[in-house]
Amino acid sequence: MDFDVVIVGAGVAGLAAAIRLKQRANEEGRTISVVVVEKGSEVGAHILSGAVIDPSGLDALLPDWRADPERPLTTEVTDDRFYLLGPAGSLRLPNLLMPPLMGNHGNFIGSLGNVARYLAAQAGALGVEIYPGFAATEVLFTSDGAVAGIATGDMGIGRDGQPKSDFTAGMELRASYTIFAEGARGSLTKQLLDRFNLTEGRSVQKFGIGIKELWQVKPEKFRKGLVQHSFGWPLDMQTGGGSFLYHFDDNLVTVGFVLHLDYKNPTLSPFDEFQRFKTHPLIRKTFEDGRRIAYGARALTEGGYQSVPKLAFPGGVLTGCAAGFMNVPRIKGSHNAIQSGIGAADAVFDGLSEERSNDTLDTYESGWRGSVVGRDLKPVRNVKPLWSRFGTLAGVALGGIDMWLHTLFGASLFGTLRHDKADFESLKPLSDVKPIRYPKPDGVLTFDRPSSVFLSNTNHIEEQPIHLRIVDPEIPLKHNLPLYGEPARLYCPAGVYEVVYGDEQAKTDPRFVINAQNCVHCKTCDIKDPSQNITWVPPEGGGGPNYPNM
Numbered sequence: 001m002d003f004d005v006v007i008v009g010a011g012v013a014g015l016a017a018a019i020r021l022k023q024r025a026n027e028e029g030r031t032i033s034v035v036v037v038e039k040g041s042e043v044g045a046h047i048l049s050g051a052v053i054d055p056s057g058l059d060a061l062l063p064d065w066r067a068d069p070e071r072p073l074t075t076e077v078t079d080d081r082f083y084l085l086g087p088a089g090s091l092r093l094p095n096l097l098m099p100p101l102m103g104n105h106g107n108f109i110g111s112l113g114n115v116a117r118y119l120a121a122q123a124g125a126l127g128v129e130i131y132p133g134f135a136a137t138e139v140l141f142t143s144d145g146a147v148a149g150i151a152t153g154d155m156g157i158g159r160d161g162q163p164k165s166d167f168t169a170g171m172e173l174r175a176s177y178t179i180f181a182e183g184a185r186g187s188l189t190k191q192l193l194d195r196f197n198l199t200e201g202r203s204v205q206k207f208g209i210g211i212k213e214l215w216q217v218k219p220e221k222f223r224k225g226l227v228q229h230s231f232g233w234p235l236d237m238q239t240g241g242g243s244f245l246y247h248f249d250d251n252l253v254t255v256g257f258v259l260h261l262d263y264k265n266p267t268l269s270p271f272d273e274f275q276r277f278k279t280h281p282l283i284r285k286t287f288e289d290g291r292r293i294a295y296g297a298r299a300l301t302e303g304g305y306q307s308v309p310k311l312a313f314p315g316g317v318l319t320g321c322a323a324g325f326m327n328v329p330r331i332k333g334s335h336n337a338i339q340s341g342i343g344a345a346d347a348v349f350d351g352l353s354e355e356r357s358n359d360t361l362d363t364y365e366s367g368w369r370g371s372v373v374g375r376d377l378k379p380v381r382n383v384k385p386l387w388s389r390f391g392t393l394a395g396v397a398l399g400g401i402d403m404w405l406h407t408l409f410g411a412s413l414f415g416t417l418r419h420d421k422a423d424f425e426s427l428k429p430l431s432d433v434k435p436i437r438y439p440k441p442d443g444v445l446t447f448d449r450p451s452s453v454f455l456s457n458t459n460h461i462e463e464q465p466i467h468l469r470i471v472d473p474e475i476p477l478k479h480n481l482p483l484y485g486e487p488a489r490l491y492c493p494a495g496v497y498e499v500v501y502g503d504e505q506a507k508t509d510p511r512f513v514i515n516a517q518n519c520v521h522c523k524t525c526d527i528k529d530p531s532q533n534i535t536w537v538p539p540e541g542g543g544g545p546n547y548p549n550m
Contacts, residue, residue, distance in 0.1 A: 003033040003129075005348055006149050006175040008136045008188060010038035011047055012112065012334050013320025014181030015119035016061050016341030017348075022126035024349040032352060034128045035173060037152060039135035041542040043120040044113035046183075046521055048212060048298040048550050050244055050256055050331060051112040052077065052104055052227055056372070057338030058115075062122060072118040073108035075248035078225030080104045083282065085232040085243075090282045099403040101379060102330060104227045109248035111549045112334055135538035139188055140172060146358040147315030149174035150188065155540050159463045176357035177348045178316040181341065184299045185523040187537050189322045198309040198318075203418040205324060206303040206384060207527045208241070211274045211493050212256040213452075214294035214549060221286050222251045229331070234276045237392045239263045240384075243277055244331065245286060252549075253286060258331065260302065261423040261491075261528050262388055265433045266484040270524075271297075271493040272438040275446040287445055295447075295455040296547050297493040297522040302328050305374070305381035306416050312347070312365040315358040319344040325373055329383045329399065336373045343371060379406040385417040427530045429483050449495035453518050457546035458494070460539055466516045467539035468496065468525065475533045476512040484530055486512070491528050494518045520545045 005021060007014045018034050025032045040046035053073060058065050065071055080103060082093040095103070120130055137153035149172065156167035182189050184207065193199055224247055231242040240260035247253050257274035278284060301307075301324040308324045311317055319340045326333035347364035351357070368374050383399035390398060402412050441447045470476070480486045481499060488497035496518045502509025521544045526536040 001171060001173050003035045003173060003175045004352055005032065005034045005177050005179065006173045007034065007036040007179045007181060008150055009181035009183060009186070009320075009322070010036050010040070010043045010116060010120060010130060010132065011181055011183055011320060011337065012057070012116055012119060013322070013337035013341040014179065015116060015123050016057070016338040017179050017181065017319060017345040018123045018128040019061060019119065019126060020342045020345035021349055022123070022128060024345065026126070028353070030353070032349075036123070036128060036130045037134045037136050037150070037173065038130065038132040039538050039541055040132055040544060041546055042132045043130065044116045045132070045546045046544055047113035047116050048210070048296045048547055049112035049334060050212070050246060050254060051110060051334065052246060052332065053108050053110060053112065053115065054332055054335035055106075055108055057335035061338055061342060070118065070121075072114040073110040075109045075225055077104045077107045077109060077227050079223065079227065081226070081228045083228065083230040085230050085280055085282065087233050088281065090230070090280070097400070099400065099407050101403065101407065109225065109227065109246045113547055113550050115334065133542035135541040136188055137170065137538055139191060140174060142315070142358055145314065147178050147313065148358060149178055153538060153541060157465055157540070159465060161465055176352060177361070179344050179348065180316060180318050180322050181320045183321045184301045185526055185536070186322050189318060192313065192316070192318070193309055196310070196313040198313065200310070202309055203303060203306040204422050205301060205307045206419050207261045207423055208258050208300040208302045209261060209270050209297060209491070209493065209522060209524050210256060210258045210300050211270060211297045212254060212295070212550065213292055215253045215255060215287055215290045215292050216251055217253050217286060217290040219251055221288070221290070222253070223247045230282075231392060231396065233280065234273050235259070235392070239265070239268070240387045240392065240395075242331070245283065253290070255283070255287070258300065260388070261524065262426045264426050264428045265436060266427045266430060266487040267433060267435045267490065269436070269438060269490040271449060275441060276438065278445050284445055292447070292455065294548055294550055295452040296545055296550050297520050297524075299523040299527060300333075301326050302384055303419060304328055304384055305377040306418060308368075310365055311368060312361045314360050317344045317347065317361055317364050325377065327376055327380055329380050329403070336376055339371065339373050340368065343368060343373070379403055382412060382414045382417045385419055386414070388419070424528055424530050424532055427484055427487065430485050449493070453494050453520065456520050457548070458518065458520055458544060459546070460517045460519070460543040464540050466514055467537050468514055468516055468519065469535040469537060470514075471533045471535065473512075475531045477510055479531060481510065488525055488529060488534070491524050493522060493524070494520045497525070
């Protein structure tokens with residue numbers, strides 16, 4: 001099938017690009033064909049974010065969205081709090097100490113998945129074709145090496161790799177330009193970074209893992225519009241991360257935990273740190289007698305301004321979190337995702353208007369640093385490297401000073417710091433760390449992985465090929481297990497990876513087990529595995545989590 005534009009990913013970046021393309025076409029009386037493919041079973045099924053949403057992106061894309069009775073965001077921030085947590089207490093940081101860009105008043109609390117669903121409705125009304133349940137698994141190229149579109153994955157393949165009775169071949173979707181909006185650590189984006197050497201001259205990309213639960217709390221514990229951020233306990237001062245509570249809609253509270261994936265201790269479990277965080281006296285009181293109704297996890301791009309790769313290459317562009325446009329200290333990326341989608345669409349439309357195709361859209365690459373996206377990311381560019389180098393207390397303080405200097409004088413004492421190394425390189429051997437012991441979950445406030453995955457509504461077709469590809473099957477047991485205790489069993493928030501022993505007590509006859517059906521598509525294994533031995537690829541279209549209101 002031939003289109004003018006193919007967009008990979010129905011998140012807010014991809015849908016914003018689709019809407020903007022159709023808006024431009026309508027303004028100029030042109031007809032262009034735009035198709036969006038989405039691996040989730042429906043638009044929004046795989047979308048996970050905090051989310052406190054800066055509305056500037058929506059305002060730019062759909063200026064009248066606030067007057068729409070179907071608008072996806074209705075809860076404005078009314079109270080903005082920052083805390084430093086210790087093991088038993090907390091210290092509220094005065095808002096006056098925070099750089100103005102860290103403020104949340106004027107923002108909205110809600111579900112980014114619902115924002116994506118809203119944008120999909122707007123795109124559909126403009127004539128955009130949207131195909132959920134179709135995973136893009138292959139990049140297509142012209143004879144001279146330019147991107148020519150994508151192919152969706154075959155369906156109905158058995159575990160042995162052979163077609164089953166319900167086999168359906170994938171489709172080739174060819175286009176003049178292809179926009180990749182896959183989110184953090186997209187499988188096709190990863191290939192494009194290598195093929196076109198898009199990271200040359202850039203700092204290494206950094207990542208975090210965000211884990212989130214949605215609770216319905218008692219009315220007396222609900223504070224509509226409250227935004228509460230914290231850092232510190234349960235993490236030590238050398239491990240980066242933070243946490244949040246957002247009160248929105250009718251007695252709903254989002255609680256989440258972001259852990260930087262450059263942590264050093266291989267016995268650390270992001271999932272269990274999150275569960276432990278909820279037991280803090282400041283936090284637990286909100287959830288007493290409440291009900292947990294949803295769970296999910298997702299990788300985040302954290303490299304920032306200096307880690308953004310080259311965005312344009314022959315026949316295509318990167319946008320949104322695939323490009324790394326998240327603002328780390330603000331824990332926000334959706335506004336930049338939408339704005340970058342608009343920028344990508346404008347560059348693509350200009351190319352089509354000039355009857356070009358499959359060339360490099362240099363204006364998109366050259367223009368982003370001077371755009372609203374670049375202006376958002378530049379003042380905060382040193383926060384993450386300072387945090388990684390100097391730890392939580394000193395690093396956060398220095399990052400705050402740097403943001404203030406940029407706010408007041410437009411300059412930084414540090415210039416632009418680079419990130420030292422990739423996240424998978426940071427783990428220390430077991431012999432060099434103190435093992436972390438986690439308490440058993442109580443089933444009331446803290447929970448185990450299986451019950452959490454159940455709430456993510458994760459489902460995969462039985463007997464399909466495992467979508468977590470192990471390059472060398474001997475590495476998990478012969479290298480990772482003795483050196484690191486096989487950290488995959490801990491960094492995965494869904495219990496996908498296990499080491500099972502023939503004799504559990506004697507720890508003999510170990511087997512490395514992959515429970516691929518549990519995968520919530522967070523991509524952490526692809527990022528953090530110390531041997532870079534795991535490659536995440538899309539399963540059959542429609543598989544994975546089905547997040548409600550997340």
